Amino acid sequence: MRNHPEQLVIPRDLWEREAVRRALAERDVGMLFRHFRRYTGASQTAVGARVGLAQSDVSEIERGIRAVTSIDVLTRVAVGLGIPLSRLGLGGPPSATPPPRDADRAGSAATLAAADREDDVRRRDLMAGALGLGAGLTVGAGASAAADPGTGDPAAAMERALFEPLDVPPARLADLHASLSGARQDFVDARYSALGTALPGLIATAEATRDATTGRARERAQAVVARSYVLATELAVKQHSEAAWATADRALTAARASGDPRPVGEAARVLAITMRRAGRSRSAVDFLARTSASLEPTNGSDATKAEARAARVCLLLTAAYTAASGQTRGTALDLLAEAEEIAERLPDGPARGGLFTIAASPAECAMYRISTYNALGSPDEGVPYVRRVVSGRLPTTERVARFATDTARMWHQLGDGTRAFAALQTIERTAPEELRRPALRGLTLDLLYGPRSIPGLRSFALRTGALAAD
Numbered sequence: 001m002r003n004h005p006e007q008l009v010i011p012r013d014l015w016e017r018e019a020v021r022r023a024l025a026e027r028d029v030g031m032l033f034r035h036f037r038r039y040t041g042a043s044q045t046a047v048g049a050r051v052g053l054a055q056s057d058v059s060e061i062e063r064g065i066r067a068v069t070s071i072d073v074l075t076r077v078a079v080g081l082g083i084p085l086s087r088l089g090l091g092g093p094p095s096a097t098p099p100p101r102d103a104d105r106a107g108s109a110a111t112l113a114a115a116d117r118e119d120d121v122r123r124r125d126l127m128a129g130a131l132g133l134g135a136g137l138t139v140g141a142g143a144s145a146a147a148d149p150g151t152g153d154p155a156a157a158m159e160r161a162l163f164e165p166l167d168v169p170p171a172r173l174a175d176l177h178a179s180l181s182g183a184r185q186d187f188v189d190a191r192y193s194a195l196g197t198a199l200p201g202l203i204a205t206a207e208a209t210r211d212a213t214t215g216r217a218r219e220r221a222q223a224v225v226a227r228s229y230v231l232a233t234e235l236a237v238k239q240h241s242e243a244a245w246a247t248a249d250r251a252l253t254a255a256r257a258s259g260d261p262r263p264v265g266e267a268a269r270v271l272a273i274t275m276r277r278a279g280r281s282r283s284a285v286d287f288l289a290r291t292s293a294s295l296e297p298t299n300g301s302d303a304t305k306a307e308a309r310a311a312r313v314c315l316l317l318t319a320a321y322t323a324a325s326g327q328t329r330g331t332a333l334d335l336l337a338e339a340e341e342i343a344e345r346l347p348d349g350p351a352r353g354g355l356f357t358i359a360a361s362p363a364e365c366a367m368y369r370i371s372t373y374n375a376l377g378s379p380d381e382g383v384p385y386v387r388r389v390v391s392g393r394l395p396t397t398e399r400v401a402r403f404a405t406d407t408a409r410m411w412h413q414l415g416d417g418t419r420a421f422a423a424l425q426t427i428e429r430t431a432p433e434e435l436r437r438p439a440l441r442g443l444t445l446d447l448l449y450g451p452r453s454i455p456g457l458r459s460f461a462l463r464t465g466a467l468a469a470d
Contacts, residue, residue: 019468051080154196161200188396190431226255281326313360
């Protein structure tokens, strides 16, 4: 039985425990909530009452759906849970802000939500270039991680490089393309730490090469710059880093300057994912639909046309999941049907994927069916599509892990913890770095604290870092 919220006993050393200190350093409020609840027995409702949030808000934060970046919200989290303000990098002594009264806690949710909406506006301004690129990062978890290389965050070095770029000489375009291919391989093989280490040098060299060239050579260098920032955004999204806004904006700017529609499509896709994560699903769907339509080929070789149509499929699949995230079911299913119809007519071969990190294939469409139904809250509709995907035939390690993630979420929503855990074990065998992502750590803990005991799950949670060792 859980303790009543007014009778919680907070261990004296709670904020000194290694995993909790790491969450504090990263300003990972979702993990802080989980640790607090684990060691005090508090419910999500009780935590929400202490910090002025609804239970649904606490749930979304714990699951990584919503990030806390507002200083006001961070301060209330610290005060409500008894965390010294300095531990979250906030000014003033712990007693500087008086604890909120019960009535204040109950009535403050609207104020806190408004603060988060203001941060969303700030991030949108960042995307448009209206603010300096540092504005959106100085208050988020990414900034803290970037300042401390020891946090284990694969995106940390990349984030630092955005504002402290390396001073490197230009390179030959052939060498740039080789480095880009290596970085993409790190991503599709789910080697995120290696990718985070490689990206700063790749981006700096690509930008130096672009600045040292003119004409067609400059356009080709712009394409490498764009694709480097696309990979940076992919990494930032996986790590729930605020840097995704800056990298996506830079990717699209460079892609448009390259004159090549392929990097434009890639950059549009990662920018839309970033918009979706900020709660702007409708705008993201519209943006993806417009970009997809602009890629419809009217001339060129058969190979060129096939490549453009494959890019359209990738954008339509992303748009479908984005629409589902915004709970617009009809739009989501229409977009899926359009993507599937185009994918069925594509020839086998490189045109199905190109440099996109997802492939325009029937298997990919089936995977997006599963994730879309998960987002729509009807996971049972995704079950028949599991049989349409042969995990061993998926093109990359990252996609194998993605399929296992989607099926784990599906089984979890359906109440089958055993099958959900089996899917997580598949990820551990194929792409162990995936399990360090906040969303999968959250899923692991959801299963661990669920109503049924699953043999081996606790040791799995300890082994993969979801649960801190006592």
